[in-house]
Amino acid sequence: MTSLHSASAPRDFASRHIGPSPEEIAAMLKTVGADSLDALMAETLPADIRTPGPLTSMGAACSEVEALERLRALAARNTVFTSLIGQGYYGTHTPLVILRNILENPAWYTAYTPYQPEISQGRLEALLNYQTMICELTGLDIANASLLDEGTAAAEAMAVAERVSKSKSKTFFVDAECHPQTIAVVKMRAEPLGWNVVVGDPETELRADAVFGAVLQYPGTHGAVRDLRAPIAALKAAGAISVVAADPLALCLLTPPGKLGADIAIGSTQRFGVPMGYGGPHAAYMAVRDAIKRNIPGRLIGVSIDARGKPAYRLTLQTREQHIRREKATSNICTAQVLLAVMASMYAVYHGPAGLRAIAADVHQRTRVLAAGLAQLGFTPRDGRFFDTVTVDVGAQRDAIVAHAVAEKINFRLVGDGALGISLDETTTPAVVEAVWRAFGGQLAYADVQPAADALPQELLRATPCLKHPIFQEHHSETELLRYLRKLADRDLALDRAMIPLGSCTMKLNATAEMIPVTWPEFGNLHPFCPPEQAEGYRALFDDLQRWLVEITGYDAVSLQPNSGAQGEYAGLLAIRGYHAARGEGHRNICLIPSSAHGTNPASAQMVGMDVVVVDCDKDGNVDVDDLRAKAEKHGANLAALMVTYPSTHGVFEERIREICDITHRYGGQVYMDGANMNAQVGLSRPGEFGADVSHLNLHKTFCIPHGGGGPGMGPIGVKAHLAPFLPGHPALDGGTAPVGPVSAAPFGSASILPISYAYILMMGGDGLKRATEVAILSANYIAERLQPHFPVLYRNHNGRVAHECIVDPRPLKDGAGVTVDDIAKRLIDYGFHAPTMSFPVPGTLMIEPTESEALVELDRFCEAMIAIRREIAEVEAGRFAVEHSPLRHAPHTVHDLADAEWNRPYSREEAVFPAGIRREDKYWCPVNRVDNVYGDRNLMCLCPSPEEYRDSAA
Ligand SMILES: *Cc1c(COP(=O)(O)O)cnc(C)c1O
Numbered sequence: 001m002t003s004l005h006s007a008s009a010p011r012d013f014a015s016r017h018i019g020p021s022p023e024e025i026a027a028m029l030k031t032v033g034a035d036s037l038d039a040l041m042a043e044t045l046p047a048d049i050r051t052p053g054p055l056t057s058m059g060a061a062c063s064e065v066e067a068l069e070r071l072r073a074l075a076a077r078n079t080v081f082t083s084l085i086g087q088g089y090y091g092t093h094t095p096l097v098i099l100r101n102i103l104e105n106p107a108w109y110t111a112y113t114p115y116q117p118e119i120s121q122g123r124l125e126a127l128l129n130y131q132t133m134i135c136e137l138t139g140l141d142i143a144n145a146s147l148l149d150e151g152t153a154a155a156e157a158m159a160v161a162e163r164v165s166k167s168k169s170k171t172f173f174v175d176a177e178c179h180p181q182t183i184a185v186v187k188m189r190a191e192p193l194g195w196n197v198v199v200g201d202p203e204t205e206l207r208a209d210a211v212f213g214a215v216l217q218y219p220g221t222h223g224a225v226r227d228l229r230a231p232i233a234a235l236k237a238a239g240a241i242s243v244v245a246a247d248p249l250a251l252c253l254l255t256p257p258g259k260l261g262a263d264i265a266i267g268s269t270q271r272f273g274v275p276m277g278y279g280g281p282h283a284a285y286m287a288v289r290d291a292i293k294r295n296i297p298g299r300l301i302g303v304s305i306d307a308r309g310k311p312a313y314r315l316t317l318q319t320r321e322q323h324i325r326r327e328k329a330t331s332n333i334c335t336a337q338v339l340l341a342v343m344a345s346m347y348a349v350y351h352g353p354a355g356l357r358a359i360a361a362d363v364h365q366r367t368r369v370l371a372a373g374l375a376q377l378g379f380t381p382r383d384g385r386f387f388d389t390v391t392v393d394v395g396a397q398r399d400a401i402v403a404h405a406v407a408e409k410i411n412f413r414l415v416g417d418g419a420l421g422i423s424l425d426e427t428t429t430p431a432v433v434e435a436v437w438r439a440f441g442g443q444l445a446y447a448d449v450q451p452a453a454d455a456l457p458q459e460l461l462r463a464t465p466c467l468k469h470p471i472f473q474e475h476h477s478e479t480e481l482l483r484y485l486r487k488l489a490d491r492d493l494a495l496d497r498a499m500i501p502l503g504s505c506t507m508k509l510n511a512t513a514e515m516i517p518v519t520w521p522e523f524g525n526l527h528p529f530c531p532p533e534q535a536e537g538y539r540a541l542f543d544d545l546q547r548w549l550v551e552i553t554g555y556d557a558v559s560l561q562p563n564s565g566a567q568g569e570y571a572g573l574l575a576i577r578g579y580h581a582a583r584g585e586g587h588r589n590i591c592l593i594p595s596s597a598h599g600t601n602p603a604s605a606q607m608v609g610m611d612v613v614v615v616d617c618d619k620d621g622n623v624d625v626d627d628l629r630a631k632a633e634k635h636g637a638n639l640a641a642l643m644v645t646y647p648s649t650h651g652v653f654e655e656r657i658r659e660i661c662d663i664t665h666r667y668g669g670q671v672y673m674d675g676a677n678m679n680a681q682v683g684l685s686r687p688g689e690f691g692a693d694v695s696h697l698n699l700h701k702t703f704c705i706p707h708g709g710g711g712p713g714m715g716p717i718g719v720k721a722h723l724a725p726f727l728p729g730h731p732a733l734d735g736g737t738a739p740v741g742p743v744s745a746a747p748f749g750s751a752s753i754l755p756i757s758y759a760y761i762l763m764m765g766g767d768g769l770k771r772a773t774e775v776a777i778l779s780a781n782y783i784a785e786r787l788q789p790h791f792p793v794l795y796r797n798h799n800g801r802v803a804h805e806c807i808v809d810p811r812p813l814k815d816g817a818g819v820t821v822d823d824i825a826k827r828l829i830d831y832g833f834h835a836p837t838m839s840f841p842v843p844g845t846l847m848i849e850p851t852e853s854e855a856l857v858e859l860d861r862f863c864e865a866m867i868a869i870r871r872e873i874a875e876v877e878a879g880r881f882a883v884e885h886s887p888l889r890h891a892p893h894t895v896h897d898l899a900d901a902e903w904n905r906p907y908s909r910e911e912a913v914f915p916a917g918i919r920r921e922d923k924y925w926c927p928v929n930r931v932d933n934v935y936g937d938r939n940l941m942c943l944c945p946s947p948e949e950y951r952d953s954a955a
Pocket residue numbers: 333334335504505564565566567598600601645649674676677698713715
């Protein structure tokens with residue numbers, strides 16, 4: 001055993017991150033019948049994939065203090081200028097009550113995606129507020145919550161348009177006034193699907209009858225506020241779909257896209273209180289007309305009813321459309337930006353419609369003053385119709401002006417052909433405006449300059465209040481808002497209350513030390529397109545992280561651009577596609593995917609234009625190697641890739657993984673290894689060494705970025721050297737010359753959450769990381785061992801071992817007692833637990849992943865809850881009560897049940913709410929009874945309830 005846990009050593013970080021103590025580990029080893037962790041690993045992983053040496057690149061483990069010092073030093077190498085670059089990213093004030101009570105509050109940031117609605121009512125309400133806010137701002141009927149960034153939201157909208165448009169055209173029109181990164185992301189997304197993208201001026205270059213849709217920017221990237229009614233009407237007349245990319249702050253003053261006739265609106269809610277973060281994370285939005293609602297990608301919150309008929313929120317419709325439609329999905333979006341959507345919605349709750357309007361009006365007023373002053377100095381803005389952005393032609397004086405701006409610590413946007421762009425925001429003070437004038441060579445006093453005449457076109461002024469729903473009126477005192485945030489958080493079960501044993505999703509500790517740097521201004525307040533010399537700290541952090549991830553994975557290069565796992569899959573498949581094409585084998589378009597794959601795999605494959613061929617699994621849950629060989633051979637000439645998850649989604653290290661990779665290579669295919677299960681490999685084996693060519697890593701699983709209730713995440717990809725030239729490029733880095741274009745709007749994805757993974761790796765050190773993996777595997781085997789007598793464990797390897805997760809199979813119980821997997825999941829809530837992953841990858845089963853972070857008491861508490869539930873099932877079997885009248889079917893139980901005057905159930909109230917003697921003091925009270933799924937889908941309702949209060953009472 002390493003010295004990591006020796007009794008005399010001080011409590012280092014790793015021994016706090018890892019739940020079980022050395023003594024507990026010894027006891028657990030005994031339970032599973034292994035002599036040591038080493039012996040258990042030898043029985044679990046195939047010998048031919050084991051990495052011999054330790055991880056060394058990250059050095060010895062740092063203490064929390066040392067790690068934060070290292071991060072402080074990196075932060076100090078970033079220079080925070082006032083960025084007036086705009087282009088989709090703006091300064092904003094995060095209301096401090098939101099900063100501390102959401103962004104820095106584990107009750108919000110450690111929550112899981114709300115698939116179990118009963119324990120997610122708080123965040124579901126916050127997200128419903130978000131959807132309501134977006135619908136009101138955009139004037140459209142239904143909004144999702146949420147998308148990854150504005151660029152990908154535009155690309156998603158294009159895919160929706162292609163699906164629902166009446167036009168047979170394969171051409172999509174993109175307004176030249178869209179942000180450059182949006183144009184680049186849309187072009188990249190269109191190309192593999194065989195769609196043409198035409199970029200131009202919608203007033204003069206849009207041929208509505210020759211396109212299936214168009215995206216127009218409002219206001220334009222260079223600032224102009226144009227009336228888009230004519231192009232939208234032309235598109236509509238031609239049966240094409242119009243998408244408007246709109247700035248939500250501008251929409252507080254402007255006629256909403258829905259009123260202009262648009263079918264879809266998309267955009268970023270970053271400037272609603274979410275720091276720029278050098279590119280992310282922030283929530284993008286999409287809102288659509290009612291007729292398109294069944295095609296909206298991503299997650300949609302709806303209102304349903306619970307078992308008592310009371311309103312309750314839930315994820316509705318195509319909760320994750322790729323899981324249902326798989327390779328027929330238009331989108332692969334899974335992890336999105338929930339935490340940031342919650343923040344943006346609360347920004348609107350905090351300010352209310354009058355406050356938002358005042359912020360927008362202020363920003364606009366300052367911009368008018370700015371424009372007037374610039375005109376006095378001889379730099380009249382190009383366009384007189386603007387909201388917050390002006391573009392000025394400066395010709396040969398540009399370098400001098402920029403040099404002066406640098407001295408004032410201000411960044412402008414460099415626009416081609418000798419122009420500068422200046423975007424103001426809620427943080428811009430008169431002093432900043434004066435500094436801008438100084439950069440342009442003038443000593444003007446803000447108070448002396450009369451604002452430019454009306455810059456917002458009269459016919460585009462918003463006629464109605466921007467937010468009418470009462471929720472945006474009720475919490476304007478900080479006391480009220482604080483209590484509202486607390487009330488919502490208390491409704492939910494997150495990692496700060498109990499283990500979340502989610503197979504495939506690795507819900508582990510998100511240590512406080514890891515979270516601290518995220519809110520430092522040196523990481524938060526950098527604009528993604530600021531001059532690189534201002535982001536030296538970030539670049540150094542990226543370099544280290546890439547180096548460490550290279551060592552951990554055995555790959556040669558890492559891209560940090562994808563901002564979710566699914567985006568990583570997409571980027572990895574684009575790399576494979578680029579590689580084949582560069583070798584003159586662009587015809588290779590078959591992607592083999594085992595039947596057990598995560599839904600994002602086939603969805604990503606179709607997004608890069610590949611055809612999915614499903615490979616069978618055998619009865620042990622492994623890839624059926626004979627079937628793989630047969631299909632690889634059959635499609636040999638066209639084989640592009642195999643997508644395989646390792647260890648498998650069945651929770652087992654397949655013995656024949658090398659052979660599986662070899663077969664794929666033999667027929668000219670590349671191996672995409674889905675790295676969501678990397679928590680079972682770090683320090684023990686390296687995908688890049690046993691045959692895989694590319695993988696994504698879910699930093700929000702294995703590397704401690706918290707789930708945030710469904711995002712943010714980061715999905716960097718590692719590749720072998722031959723694929724490195726085909727990693728995603730970005731116009732801001734390479735001017736658009738890279739062989740593969742961008743997959744995200746920002747060059748480094750959600751850069752500002754990378755310090756979390758950075759701190760984790762530093763504080764664990766190579767030994768700690770390896771130890772974490774070993775304990776994760778031990779914990780899963782421990783649970784498998786303890787539950788086996790009660791619920792059969794479905795898959796094990798030939799030594800009887802599981803990897804870092806295990807699938808238990810209650811299906812026989814359904815046949816016997818009629819108890820469903822849902823009943824078990826909901827009954828677990830009464831015991832104070834979040835359910836394991838349900839029905840993935842095997843319908844009707846539960847997949848349990850404890851992670852290394854859970855202490856033995858918590859593992860035992862969970863096992864005992866499962867065993868107690870099994871006893872309750874036995875009571876159904878024994879005829880004590882019918883399943884319909886059992887505590888299983890009525891679960892979860894609430895205070896409403898307790899308070900009912902009558903109690904006519906065949907079990908006691910005590911058994912209902914305090915099963916198996918759970919501690920009364922610590923009871924988690926679920927706010928609603930079981931939520932009715934069918935009702936919610938039949939009666940789709942995706943806005944905050946109480947529409948009767950929607951009268952024009954608001955400001
Ligand atoms: C989580 C997961 C993904 C998708 O990752 P996101 O970050 O949610 O997009 C892909 N594959 C597997 C096996 C996963 O568990």
